[in-house]
Amino acid sequence: MSGFTISRRTMLAGSAMLLASTAMPTLGLAQTPKKGGRLVLAADSEPRNLNPAIVASNGVFFISSKIVETLAEASFDGKDGLAPRLAVGWEGTADGLSVTFKLREGVKWHDGKPFTSADVAFSALQIWKPLQNLGRTVFKDLSTVDTPDDLTAVFKFAKPTPFQLIRNALPALSSVVPKHIYEVGKIEDNPANTAPIGTGPFKFGEYKAGQYYRLTRNSDYWGKDEPYLDEIIYQVLPDRTSAASALEAEEIQLAAFSAVPLADLDRISKVPGLKVITKGYEGLTYQLVVEINHRRKELADVKVRQAIAHAIDKDFVVKTVFLGYAATATGPVPKNDPQFYTADVPTYAFDVAKANALLDEAGYKKGADGNRFSLKLLPAPYFNETKQFGDYLRQALAAIGIDAQLVNNDSAAHIKAVYTDHAFDLAVGPPVFRGDPAISTTILVQSGIPDGVPFSNQGGYKNDALDALIAKASETLDTSARTELYKEFQKEVAADLPLINVAEWSFVSVARDAVGNIANNPRWAVSNWADTYLAG
Amino acid sequence: MSALHRFLRRPEAVAGALILAALFAMAVSAGLLFPGDPQSIAGPALLPPFQDWSLPLGTDRLGRDVLTELFHGARTSLAVGLAAAAAALAVGAVIGTLAGFTGGLTDEVLMRITDAFQTVPSFLLALAFVSVVGPSLGVVVVAIALGTWTGPARVARAEVLSIRERDYVANARVIGMHPLAIAFREVLPNALPPVLALSSVIVAAAILTEAALSFLGLADPNRVTWGGMIAEGRTVLRTAPFLSIVPGIALVLTVLGVYLAGEGIVETTAVRRGLS
Numbered sequence: 001m002s003g004f005t006i007s008r009r010t011m012l013a014g015s016a017m018l019l020a021s022t023a024m025p026t027l028g029l030a031q032t033p034k035k036g037g038r039l040v041l042a043a044d045s046e047p048r049n050l051n052p053a054i055v056a057s058n059g060v061f062f063i064s065s066k067i068v069e070t071l072a073e074a075s076f077d078g079k080d081g082l083a084p085r086l087a088v089g090w091e092g093t094a095d096g097l098s099v100t101f102k103l104r105e106g107v108k109w110h111d112g113k114p115f116t117s118a119d120v121a122f123s124a125l126q127i128w129k130p131l132q133n134l135g136r137t138v139f140k141d142l143s144t145v146d147t148p149d150d151l152t153a154v155f156k157f158a159k160p161t162p163f164q165l166i167r168n169a170l171p172a173l174s175s176v177v178p179k180h181i182y183e184v185g186k187i188e189d190n191p192a193n194t195a196p197i198g199t200g201p202f203k204f205g206e207y208k209a210g211q212y213y214r215l216t217r218n219s220d221y222w223g224k225d226e227p228y229l230d231e232i233i234y235q236v237l238p239d240r241t242s243a244a245s246a247l248e249a250e251e252i253q254l255a256a257f258s259a260v261p262l263a264d265l266d267r268i269s270k271v272p273g274l275k276v277i278t279k280g281y282e283g284l285t286y287q288l289v290v291e292i293n294h295r296r297k298e299l300a301d302v303k304v305r306q307a308i309a310h311a312i313d314k315d316f317v318v319k320t321v322f323l324g325y326a327a328t329a330t331g332p333v334p335k336n337d338p339q340f341y342t343a344d345v346p347t348y349a350f351d352v353a354k355a356n357a358l359l360d361e362a363g364y365k366k367g368a369d370g371n372r373f374s375l376k377l378l379p380a381p382y383f384n385e386t387k388q389f390g391d392y393l394r395q396a397l398a399a400i401g402i403d404a405q406l407v408n409n410d411s412a413a414h415i416k417a418v419y420t421d422h423a424f425d426l427a428v429g430p431p432v433f434r435g436d437p438a439i440s441t442t443i444l445v446q447s448g449i450p451d452g453v454p455f456s457n458q459g460g461y462k463n464d465a466l467d468a469l470i471a472k473a474s475e476t477l478d479t480s481a482r483t484e485l486y487k488e489f490q491k492e493v494a495a496d497l498p499l500i501n502v503a504e505w506s507f508v509s510v511a512r513d514a515v516g517n518i519a520n521n522p523r524w525a526v527s528n529w530a531d532t533y534l535a536g
Numbered sequence: 537m538s539a540l541h542r543f544l545r546r547p548e549a550v551a552g553a554l555i556l557a558a559l560f561a562m563a564v565s566a567g568l569l570f571p572g573d574p575q576s577i578a579g580p581a582l583l584p585p586f587q588d589w590s591l592p593l594g595t596d597r598l599g600r601d602v603l604t605e606l607f608h609g610a611r612t613s614l615a616v617g618l619a620a621a622a623a624a625l626a627v628g629a630v631i632g633t634l635a636g637f638t639g640g641l642t643d644e645v646l647m648r649i650t651d652a653f654q655t656v657p658s659f660l661l662a663l664a665f666v667s668v669v670g671p672s673l674g675v676v677v678v679a680i681a682l683g684t685w686t687g688p689a690r691v692a693r694a695e696v697l698s699i700r701e702r703d704y705v706a707n708a709r710v711i712g713m714h715p716l717a718i719a720f721r722e723v724l725p726n727a728l729p730p731v732l733a734l735s736s737v738i739v740a741a742a743i744l745t746e747a748a749l750s751f752l753g754l755a756d757p758n759r760v761t762w763g764g765m766i767a768e769g770r771t772v773l774r775t776a777p778f779l780s781i782v783p784g785i786a787l788v789l790t791v792l793g794v795y796l797a798g799e800g801i802v803e804t805t806a807v808r809r810g811l812s
Contacts (some may be wrong), residue, residue: 241773242568263582263597263772320581320598381753383773390597394758407755408671 001104010417020151033228037534041254043213043234050204051193052175053127056134058284058432060174060387062257063234068177071101071120072170074435080167081338081435083521084178085107085528086115086199092163096477099155099166106223109178110203117153120532121145122179124155134439136374139168164479166282168339168436171283171523175331193201201530202226211236221530228533236533240384244510253515253534256525258507261384262323273513278325280519281506283435285334288326290391290500291418292428295460298373299425303362305497308426309348310355310398312393317503321388326505330491332369334433334504340473342487366401375425377404381414383430385505390428420452421445422460431455433504435439437486443472447496451530461498470510537798541802548711549800557795563614563654568605574760575600582776596768596779607785608760613790618742623681624738629724629731632692636727637700637719648694650686658683662745666754668717680742687738688731695727695758729805736798740791747787764788 018520041187045059060291073092089102107115128135141161146154155166178198181192195204201221205214213234217227235252238244241459243259246252249273260268269276290308294300314328327335332343363370377399379390390406399402404426410415417423434440443449469492473485493499509525511518518524518535566574578591578601585594585602591724610635630697635646653661662679671676700723702739708718751753756762762783769779 204806241770244774263775268773334623388597391575391757392577395573395575395598398573408753408757410667 019244021349031532032533033531034224035228035533036230037228037536038231038233039229039254039515039532040235040252041256042237042246042259044236044238044240044243044257044259046209046236049193049382050175050196051176051190051390053123054131054133054193055186056132056175056255058526060525063215064196064198064221065200065526066232066529067196067200068175068200069200071174071176076282076520077521081522082167082170086120087170089448090167090170094477096160096162096475098159099157099163100487101153101155103151103153104222105151107199107519108220109180109199110218110220111178111181111452112220113178113180114150115176115178115199116150117147118150118186119176119179121174122182123174124153126182126277128173132173134169134434135173137443138173140438151269160475160476162438162479162482164339164482165436165438165474168434169439172434172439174513175222180509183419184460188474193250202229202239202528202530203230205231206243206401223530226530228531229529232529247274247510247512250512251536253512254509254518255511256507256509258325260508260510261509265323265325265510268414268510269289270458274499275513276482277509277513277519278506278513280509280521282336283522285336285433285504285506286383286430287332287334287433287501288505289429290393290502291424291429291459292460292461292497292499293422293427294462294498295426296375297423298362298364299375301362302365302496303358305500306348307355307362307400307436308359308397308402309497309500310351310358311396312348312471312500312502314348314484314502315350317389319390321350321392322503322505326503326527327510329501330498331501332444333486333490336504337433337435339435340483340486340490342490344487345491347494352508354400359400359402369401370401372401374403374405376407376423377420377426377428378407378409378414378424379428380430381411386428386430387500393426393428400425408492415454419454419456419458422458429455431436437472437489442473442489445493447471455497459498462490463496463498466498468490539804543800546803547653548796549803552793552796552800555789556797559610559614559790559793562607562610566604568609569580570601570604570607574604578604582772584776584784585778587759591599592780593775594778596765597772597776602765602779602782605760605765605782606762607608609762609785612673612755612759612761613668613743613746613787616673616680616746617739617794619677620680620742621735621738623677624684624742625731625735627681627686628688628690629692629728631679631685632689632694633696633719633724633732635689636696637715637723643693646689647810648707650689653682654686656683658741659745659748663752663754666749670676671749671754671756673759676746676755679749680699680745684738684741684802688734689735690726692724695730696723699723733802733806736802738794739798740794743787743791743794770811 029228047060049055050064052068069085071087072082073085074081086104087101088104092099094472103117109115129139129142141157141159142155144156160253178197181197182190197503201218202215203218205216205250207213215232217230239496240261243255244264247255265276268274292299298304313349318326318328330343330347333341335341359372366372377394383472394406418427431444445454445457445466447467449456469489473482476482476485514535516535519530520525543760569725577599579595579599581595581597581599583591591694593779594636599727628734631646658774659684665679665682705722708722748761750761755761765783768781
């Protein structure tokens with residue numbers, strides 16, 4: 001019954017808002033933030049471990065970034081694309097062996113203890129480097145963190161580490177957790193992993209499995225007058241079609257991460273009181289990639305891989321699978337990346353005749369049934385779009401005489417089949433570009449990665465020239481020289497096609513008009529929401 | 537009056553038979569009317585029905601022809617429904633006959649196994665089986681049969697229990713026939729009619745289970761299925777409801793047709809047996 005009373009109350013409040021918005025049509029972005037209110041939004045997954053310092057993934061950040069803060073956040077207009085959070089300044093030495101962070105004064109943990117450089121040192125050395133999925137690569141050479149005073153942390157690296165990489169890694173990889181909570185017992189089993197304690201604008205309230213997460217206002221937050229909201233409720237709505245209805249019924253005020261299916265956006269954008277926002281995900285670009293198992297002798301031939309690239313109509317994929325909410329890809333770095341992207345790479349126009357010719361040239365003639373050979377195709381099940389692209393790819397391959405047999409798995413089985421058992425010929429994957437190729441992109445093509453590491457090169461691809469290029473870039477300190485090397489890297493990947501980049505996409509938020517300060521940074525959905533407010 | 541006449545005098549049975557005939561016609565003609573890959577992209581995506589007469593029922597999210605998919609889906613539905621029902625009836629009849637005819641320990645063991653299968657909801661069993669073994673047409677058939685053979689087994693056993701006391705069975709024993717030969721040559725054929733009466737229910741249930749499994753993504757993804765079409769249409773339910781409604785109607789009609797025709801056959805044969 002409580003569900004009913006909540007929806008009736010929000011319904012009344014919502015209709016009042018609707019009246020207000022029709023009465024004052026100019027009411028909108030220009031208004032001053034208002035304090036108070038409860039923001040109810042849709043959550044489509046329920047991560048068990050909410051510690052962003054261990055599990056650096058968007059599903060975890062979506063909830064925990066409001067509780068646990070990072071040293072810096074991505075920003076549209078800040079220097080190097082960053083805005084200060086727990087750190088107010090950062091400086092790297094020319095030899096790449098040390099980075100000094102100046103920390104914010106007067107920050108308190110949610111349990112009242114002061115935040116100091118010891119917490120940063122502990123998080124970096126005990127969690128980011130040994131335990132975090134992404135930190136393992138970026139911080140692999142971190143040897144010590146000196147804490148000359150409570151507000152200074154000096155990261156010392158055993159080998160030169162590019163300051164550019166550390167800077168680019170800050171928004172996603174530098175969640176700071178309290179030392180005094182985590183120094184007792186095993187870090188992986190700490191109760192704060194499920195009920196996190198941080199410095200952020202919201203405190204963890206409660207979690208009811210299958211129902212909601214509740215975050216409450218941190219009145220001791222360091223930001224002046226922030227946060228504006230009293231409460232954030234993540235209503236668990238695993239069914240994607242229900243998010244749109246819940247928004248229309250005013251049961252929720254926000255659906256981020258494309259919780260509303262793309263096909264519904266056109267209709268929902270016409271509903272009065274709702275707005276569709278495509279901004280705020282610039283720093284969270286997903287890439288639609290065809291992963292290739294180079295152990296198959298046909299696929300080890302670069303001509304076959306080029307033929308597959310020519311067989312894919314990228315414009316069709318963007319237009320039909322993503323309904324225009326995506327961009328075609330040219331290589332392993334997305335077009336919207338301001339630092340590294342280069343368009344100067346070999347490209348593969350949609351050309352079935354050329355693809356057929358390449359396959360003939362490679363010696364795989366069409367048999368009597370029109371087929372050259374069969375492949376096993378495993379589309380990743382995480383997104384509707386990856387599954388649909390799998391259906392499309394099957395048809396695209398049929399057009400060039402490759403018989404692709406689809407194999408559907410659930411998430412766990414897919415990860416095991418592709419990244420541990422290598423039981424695939426082609427797979428469709430959605431890796432994330434995280435602002436620097438060294439964080440999670442080069443690992444997709446470099447060799448020597450042990451079996452079982454998800455979202456890495458498990459296709460048996462080995463290219464010594466490319467490996468050398470990646471190694472050289474990882475120790476090049478000069479920013480422009482490093483950027484040049486990654487441009488070279490893009491060219492090499494696009495030429496040899498260890499994998500095929502098809503498209504790049506981000507997400508879409510749908511919110512009621514009352515929700516203010518949406519999408520004001522490139523990682524808005526996974527930022528701290530200290531300045532988000534509810535008008536009316 | 538012949539059985540056919542009696543059958544034809546039941547309008548619901550005739551309606552069922554007509555629907556089934558149409559379904560068979562669809563399944564058989566699918567390859568002739570719509571040759572080639574039914575999943576190939578035929579036109580613009582999300583074309584509504586009755587707009588373009590070369591694509592009368594419109595297209596799905598990738599631009600595949602809904603009518604073609606509907607025809608090829610009829611094949612899968614019928615094939616799975618009939619194969620699963622045949623498997624369930626065969627296994628059930630054999631196990632029921634063995635249990636009923638042998639009696640004693642064999643009966644106990646076989647019937648407790650049947651109980652064990654009956655206590656697990658058949659859909660859950662199918663779900664678990666397919667997720668472990670992996671989805672393919674054969675596996676789906678076995679999965680559905682696993683959950684449905686218990687009904688025929690119980691009916692067959694009950695029937696056999698009464699038949700084995702008849703005189704002709706005793707005669708067969710006296711002339712020295714092998715017990716298995718008696719069970720399967722003399723007893724089983726006479727026990728079959730009530731078992732076969734279950735077939736329409738089982739076929740209908742099998743078609744529905746297959747659709748439900750496909751809806752959940754547990755079907756061979758390289759084959760068109762109605763359940764899969766409904767699931768695919770669900771993501772665009774608000775903007776293109778026809779994608780779910782069209783295969784949904786086909787599914788309802790099929791199950792209804794199988795059930796009505798099956799009932800009609802059972803009723804007419806029951807009347808005949810009653811008269812004779």
